[in-house]
Amino acid sequence: xxxxxxxxxxxxxxxxxxxxxxxxxxxxxxxxxxxxxxxxxxxxxxxxxxxxxxxxxxxxxxxxxxxxxxxxxxxxxxxxxxxxxxxxxxxxxxxxxxxxxxxxxxxxxxxxxxxxxxxxxxxxxxxxxxxxxxxxxxxxxxxxxxxxxxxxxxxxxxxxxxxxxxxxxxxxxxxxxx
Amino acid sequence: xxxxxxxxxxxxxxxxxxxxxxxxxxxxxxxxxxxxxxxxxxxxxxxxxxxxxxxxxxxxxxxxxxxxxxxxxxxxxxxxxxxxxxxxxxxxxxxxxxxxxxxxxxxxxxxxxxxxxxxxxxxxxxxxxxxxxxxxxxxxxxxxxxxxxxxxxxxxxxxxxxxxxxxxxxxxxxxxxx
DNA sequence: ACCTGAACACCGTTCAAGT
DNA sequence: ACCTGAACACCGTTCAAGT
Numbered sequence: 001x002x003x004x005x006x007x008x009x010x011x012x013x014x015x016x017x018x019x020x021x022x023x024x025x026x027x028x029x030x031x032x033x034x035x036x037x038x039x040x041x042x043x044x045x046x047x048x049x050x051x052x053x054x055x056x057x058x059x060x061x062x063x064x065x066x067x068x069x070x071x072x073x074x075x076x077x078x079x080x081x082x083x084x085x086x087x088x089x090x091x092x093x094x095x096x097x098x099x100x101x102x103x104x105x106x107x108x109x110x111x112x113x114x115x116x117x118x119x120x121x122x123x124x125x126x127x128x129x130x131x132x133x134x135x136x137x138x139x140x141x142x143x144x145x146x147x148x149x150x151x152x153x154x155x156x157x158x159x160x161x162x163x164x165x166x167x168x169x170x171x172x173x174x175x176x177x178x
Numbered sequence: 179x180x181x182x183x184x185x186x187x188x189x190x191x192x193x194x195x196x197x198x199x200x201x202x203x204x205x206x207x208x209x210x211x212x213x214x215x216x217x218x219x220x221x222x223x224x225x226x227x228x229x230x231x232x233x234x235x236x237x238x239x240x241x242x243x244x245x246x247x248x249x250x251x252x253x254x255x256x257x258x259x260x261x262x263x264x265x266x267x268x269x270x271x272x273x274x275x276x277x278x279x280x281x282x283x284x285x286x287x288x289x290x291x292x293x294x295x296x297x298x299x300x301x302x303x304x305x306x307x308x309x310x311x312x313x314x315x316x317x318x319x320x321x322x323x324x325x326x327x328x329x330x331x332x333x334x335x336x337x338x339x340x341x342x343x344x345x346x347x348x349x350x351x352x353x354x355x356x
Numbered sequence: 357a358c359c360t361g362a363a364c365a366c367c368g369t370t371c372a373a374g375t
Numbered sequence: 376a377c378c379t380g381a382a383c384a385c386c387g388t389t390c391a392a393g394t
Contacts, residue, residue, distance in 0.1 A: 020368060032369080033378050041368065091312065092266060092319035123329075126322075127313075127337055134269070134312015135305075141270035144304075151301075159305055162344055169343060198387060210388080211359050219387065 002027070002037045003047045010048065010085035018045070018085075046097075049089050053099035055079055058106050065113040065175065069167075070160050072106055073132045077139075077156065084140035091137050104129065117172040124170055128163055135159055180205070180215045181225045188226065188263035196223070196263075224275075227267050231277035233257055236284050243291040243353065247345075248338050250284055251310045255317075255334065262318035269315050282307065295350040302348055306341055313337055 005026045010018050020041060024031040038044045056079050059071035080087040094100075104125060111121040135156060138144055144152050183204045187196050198219060202209040216222045234257050237249035258265040272278075282303060289299040313334060316322055322330050 019366080021366080030379055032371095032380090035369075036377060088266075088270060091269070091315050091321060094321065094323060096324060123333055123336060126333055127340065130312050130316050131309045134308050134315070137269050137312070137315075138308050143269060143272065145272060146274060155301055155304055158301060162305065162347075165343065165347060166340055169340075197385080199385080208360055210361090210390095213388075214358060 002034060002044070003051050006044055007048050007051060007083065007086065011083055013085075015085045015089075018048075020044075045086070045089060046093060048086050049093055050097050050099045052079055052083055052086060052090065053097070053103055055082075056099075056103055058103070061109070065110045066164060069107065069110040069114075069128075069163070072103070072110070073160055073163075076103070076132055077136050080136035080140045088137045088141050091133055111167070111170075113175065114167050115171040115175040116167065117170070120170060120172075124166070128166070131159060131163065180212055180222070181229050184222055184226050185229060185261065185264065189261055191263075193263045193267075196226075198222075223264070223267060224271060226264050227271055228275050228277045230257055230261055230264060230268065231275070231281055233260075234277075234281055236281070239287070243288045244342060247285065247288040247292075247306075247341070250281070250288070251338055251341075254281070254310055255314050258314035258318045266315045266319050269311055289345070289348075291353065292345050293349040293353040294345065295348070298348060298350075302344070306344070309337065309341065 002023065005023050006018050009022055009026060020034055021031045023044070024034055027033075034044075038047060056072075057075040059068045059075070061068070063071065107125045107128060108121050111124050112118065116124055139152055139156075144155075147155075180201065183201050184196050187200055187204060198212055199209045201222070202212055205211075212222075216225060234250075235253045237246045237253070239246070241249065285303045285306060286299050289302055290296060294302055317330055317334075322333075325333075
């Protein structure tokens with residue numbers, strides 16, 4: 001598949017290495033052949049981002065919500081670390097694709113179970129996702145490259161704690177689990 | 179100056195329009211002339227990001243810390259909105275440049291005045307900055323483009339409230355102001 | 357010191373043509 | 376339906392040469 005080739009290239013040599021010609025030659029094909037399968041280079045990158053989000057390992061719905069939300073955040077981070085070349089694009093593209101909705105809905109269900117007022121889960125999800133994505137993009141994009149892995153790991157765990165705190169302040173009804 | 183031309187191009191026509199040849203022709207000069215002034219296209223973009231951060235309006239140190247921190251965040255957001263083409267690069271480049279340190283130190287002084295344990299201001303600053311930058315990059319990069327301005331403005335104000343909450347939980351000593 | 361001309365290998369993309 | 380050849384205008388960058 002075209003998207004696999006593009007993602008493999010990005011993982012091996014960075015986003016700049018993802019050119020139509022490089023993707024084509026990895027598939028043993030001429031560059032223009034690709035235009036039959038993706039409309040455009042932009043569409044190619046959109047497809048790769050979608051694949052990335054689809055790769056996020058989501059936790060079992062049977063887990064209590066605090067573990068579930070933490071596991072989701074860690075799953076997103078793991079994908080970022082696995083694909084640092086393309087991950088930053090996640091913050092620049094629309095959130096309405098199926099794979100993006102899949103992650104979003106998992107978070108929103110977690111929030112509902114946590115007892116967040118149903119009228120406020122959408123905003124809470126946006127802020128939580130933005131914080132987590134912003135962190136991971138910073139990390140894999142090199143913004144923290146002066147800091148040790150231990151420091152960055154500690155920052156991420158602290159972020160998760162703070163997001164739990166956010167939920168406490170947001171809860172209107174008793175939680176359904178926990 | 180070369181950086182001004184590059185920034186103006188990005189503002190008018192997006193990041194893709196910032197090519198060595200376009201910058202050169204805007205200056206009425208041949209493309210290779212630019213290599214005398216910036217080493218590289220990467221260095222050019224670094225320079226533009228630096229200029230951006232230098233443009234952030236920082237609040238007076240005389241303000242009470244809660245207003246000061248809020249004003250700093252709003253100042254960052256305003257620059258993002260003013261320069262949506264280049265702003266996303268802020269999350270991908272190192273934080274150790276002079277203009278970046280200028281913003282960072284303002285936040286850290288705010289945290290100290292808020293009574294955050296001095297051993298923890300660095301982490302708190304990183305998390306706060308990451309959350310704010312992640313939000314603004316999402317906003318100007320179009321991740322929220324399905325939402326109305328009112329919704330996005332509301333999200334940002336809510337984010338600021340939550341960051342204040344973070345400070346409450348982080349305070350070890352009585353605040354110096356407020 | 358600064359700018360230029362000519363040239364390099366490489367982009368994304370189109371179009372008409374082939375099977 | 377899918378792939379190809381040839382071609383387009385445009386990239387970033389180098390090097391030797393000019394003032």
